[in-house]
Amino acid sequence: MDIIRALKEAGEAPISGEDLGEKLGISRTMVWKYIKALEENGYVIESSPGAGYVLVSPPDKLYPAEISIGLDTSIIGNDIHYFETVDSTNDVAKKMGIRAEEGTIVVAEVQENGRGRKGDPWISPKGGIWLSVILKPSILPAHAPRLTLMAGVAVANAMRQFGVDASIKWPNDVVIGKKKICGILTEMDAEADHIGFVVIGIGINANVPVEELPEELREGSMSLSSIKGERINRAEFVQALLKSLETEYLRFKVDGSTKILEDWISLSNTIGRQVDVITPHKIISGKATGINPDGALIVENDEGVHEVIAGRCIYK
Amino acid sequence: MDIIRALKEAGEAPISGEDLGEKLGISRTMVWKYIKALEENGYVIESSPGAGYVLVSPPDKLYPAEISIGLDTSIIGNDIHYFETVDSTNDVAKKMGIRAEEGTIVVAEVQENGRGRKGDPWISPKGGIWLSVILKPSILPAHAPRLTLMAGVAVANAMRQFGVDASIKWPNDVVIGKKKICGILTEMDAEADHIGFVVIGIGINANVPVEELPEELREGSMSLSSIKGERINRAEFVQALLKSLETEYLRFKVDGSTKILEDWISLSNTIGRQVDVITPHKIISGKATGINPDGALIVENDEGVHEVIAGRCIYK
Numbered sequence: 001m002d003i004i005r006a007l008k009e010a011g012e013a014p015i016s017g018e019d020l021g022e023k024l025g026i027s028r029t030m031v032w033k034y035i036k037a038l039e040e041n042g043y044v045i046e047s048s049p050g051a052g053y054v055l056v057s058p059p060d061k062l063y064p065a066e067i068s069i070g071l072d073t074s075i076i077g078n079d080i081h082y083f084e085t086v087d088s089t090n091d092v093a094k095k096m097g098i099r100a101e102e103g104t105i106v107v108a109e110v111q112e113n114g115r116g117r118k119g120d121p122w123i124s125p126k127g128g129i130w131l132s133v134i135l136k137p138s139i140l141p142a143h144a145p146r147l148t149l150m151a152g153v154a155v156a157n158a159m160r161q162f163g164v165d166a167s168i169k170w171p172n173d174v175v176i177g178k179k180k181i182c183g184i185l186t187e188m189d190a191e192a193d194h195i196g197f198v199v200i201g202i203g204i205n206a207n208v209p210v211e212e213l214p215e216e217l218r219e220g221s222m223s224l225s226s227i228k229g230e231r232i233n234r235a236e237f238v239q240a241l242l243k244s245l246e247t248e249y250l251r252f253k254v255d256g257s258t259k260i261l262e263d264w265i266s267l268s269n270t271i272g273r274q275v276d277v278i279t280p281h282k283i284i285s286g287k288a289t290g291i292n293p294d295g296a297l298i299v300e301n302d303e304g305v306h307e308v309i310a311g312r313c314i315y316k
Numbered sequence: 317m318d319i320i321r322a323l324k325e326a327g328e329a330p331i332s333g334e335d336l337g338e339k340l341g342i343s344r345t346m347v348w349k350y351i352k353a354l355e356e357n358g359y360v361i362e363s364s365p366g367a368g369y370v371l372v373s374p375p376d377k378l379y380p381a382e383i384s385i386g387l388d389t390s391i392i393g394n395d396i397h398y399f400e401t402v403d404s405t406n407d408v409a410k411k412m413g414i415r416a417e418e419g420t421i422v423v424a425e426v427q428e429n430g431r432g433r434k435g436d437p438w439i440s441p442k443g444g445i446w447l448s449v450i451l452k453p454s455i456l457p458a459h460a461p462r463l464t465l466m467a468g469v470a471v472a473n474a475m476r477q478f479g480v481d482a483s484i485k486w487p488n489d490v491v492i493g494k495k496k497i498c499g500i501l502t503e504m505d506a507e508a509d510h511i512g513f514v515v516i517g518i519g520i521n522a523n524v525p526v527e528e529l530p531e532e533l534r535e536g537s538m539s540l541s542s543i544k545g546e547r548i549n550r551a552e553f554v555q556a557l558l559k560s561l562e563t564e565y566l567r568f569k570v571d572g573s574t575k576i577l578e579d580w581i582s583l584s585n586t587i588g589r590q591v592d593v594i595t596p597h598k599i600i601s602g603k604a605t606g607i608n609p610d611g612a613l614i615v616e617n618d619e620g621v622h623e624v625i626a627g628r629c630i631y632k
Binding site: 141142145172185186188189192294 | 410456488
């Protein structure tokens with residue numbers, strides 16, 4: 001990673017193998033070997049004899065170096081575990097959870113067995129952002145839904161920084177209008193009254209052309225590249241996302257969830273809408289008027305005011 | 317297991333190798349091999365030439381066959397995973413949780429790394445009962461503490477059937493007076509609003525002489541063998557315990573936790589007592605007057621009525 005950092009710092013000015021070697025405390029031959037390895041990993045490096053090396057472009061990969069060089073966080077992303085292909089980043093994160101430092105990230109180019117809520121499949125092709133964050137908050141399991149709200153706010157804010165008008169749809173989708181662009185899956189390992197760790201899985205259709213998604217998902221899905229009309233720099237987006245997550249998480253730790261709830265409500269496009277909420281027991285139709293601190297949707301209709309803890313929400 | 321069942325059914329009447337072979341659909345030579353294997357596992361079998369085999373005594377082991385032959389349950393204990401030695405039965409159960417059938421049991425003779433609440437060590441020598449049950453209830457993570465209450469009721473009732481005057485000490489110890497005889501550790505794998513599975517770990521000082529426990533635990537501990545003055549039949553106790561657990565669990569599924577709360581209160585020796593409850597933030601002193609449906613202890617003092625969700629309770 002140090003050699004990538006040195007090349008990036010040098011920018012367009014060639015840096016000689018000798019200088020690089022001195023900087024990193026290695027021989028020129030080792031420098032040359034590292035450069036070859038980087039090239040094999042997709043880094044485009046110009047080398048002019050006598051002058052030195054210039055990093056022309058990094059590969060379109062979410063390599064730890066691409067995420068961490070320039071990352072402005074203190075907890076989230078200190079430890080990044082990268083996989084080309086993985087079953088599910090949440091499953092990997094759950095396996096390492098107990099021993100991992102808070103803020104550890106698992107990221108993959110492709111998930112072969114990505115999961116949404118209640119085990120539903122989550123299609124995770126190349127070009128997307130599939131990552132999981134391990135957190136260790138001192139909260140009760142009953143309050144874990146607040147972290148899902150927090151993640152929704154962080155994702156929507158990061159997208160807005162990238163000029164994408166993202167909203168939040170209850171309970172945990174980030175949407176463009178009615179079309180899903182990101183899903184959030186919060187899982188935990190907990191005792192009855194004590195959380196061991198939480199894994200927040202965030203799946204974003206980044207550079208995934210909507211027309212390449214399975215047919216049944218196309219109508220209800222959106223992607224960053226489709227809405228912007230161009231591919232985004234995924235590594236930069238992940239940096240913005242991790243920063244946004246950390247900002248919200250530190251606020252949550254210090255001030256609790258009041259501000260997050262306010263932000264969630266102002267970012268949501270569910271509140272104020274006529275909805276059908278499908279729960280395991282019944283369908284509740286009415287106007288969504290708010291959420292409670294544990295993320296339950298408040299729905300008002302002729303029969304009264306309902307707090308719906310879990311369910312699938314359909315906009316009318 | 318079938319050969320043990322056949323021997324147990326025959327009781328004191330010798331059963332010939334030929335009859336056994338016919339019953340099990342195997343050759344007499346195979347019967348002889350099985351009998352040898354059982355003897356190696358500690359079964360005492362009398363064999364008189366011409367007459368046949370008599371099972372004199374099973375070994376003092378919690379082998380699946382010893383638990384399941386005569387077990388009167390329909391869910392809990394259908395699948396039993398046995399280990400001589402294990403790190404922690406809860407850890408094993410958590411690893412198999414997602415794929416396991418509800419009611420699956422993990423049991424071990426010795427835990428080398430037994431855990432209590434919040435990762436505290438739990439000493440688990442030979443002679444104890446160290447088991448974990450996997451359940452898949454359709455409840456919210458916030459309601460998981462109810463399963464801890466349920467397990468406390470089930471354990472105390474099973475002990476009372478064995479003539480031991482067990483009570484429950486909030487939040488989750490089964491005690492004889494002030495001395496702990498059983499600890500319960502409920503862990504879960506959950507989404508924010510949906511439980512994947514719960515593992516209830518139950519550790520019982522069964523045939524563990526109190527004087528063999530580490531010195532610092534002796535004063536606060538009791539065991540079934542020490543209170544009764546004789547070793548108990550652990551397999552029979554486990555059968556009673558699993559039956560008791562299943563009775564409470566089916567009641568919980570059908571009627572919710574009302575009856576369990578009532579039973580918990582009548583089995584508890586915490587309610588009505590002056591207590592100090594140590595929480596991460598403060599010590600609450602007062603009279604324990606009840607619990608709420610989520611297992612929080614209600615403590616009354618001059619300052620008012622407090623609901624304590626989690627903490628360590630000390631009797632004055």
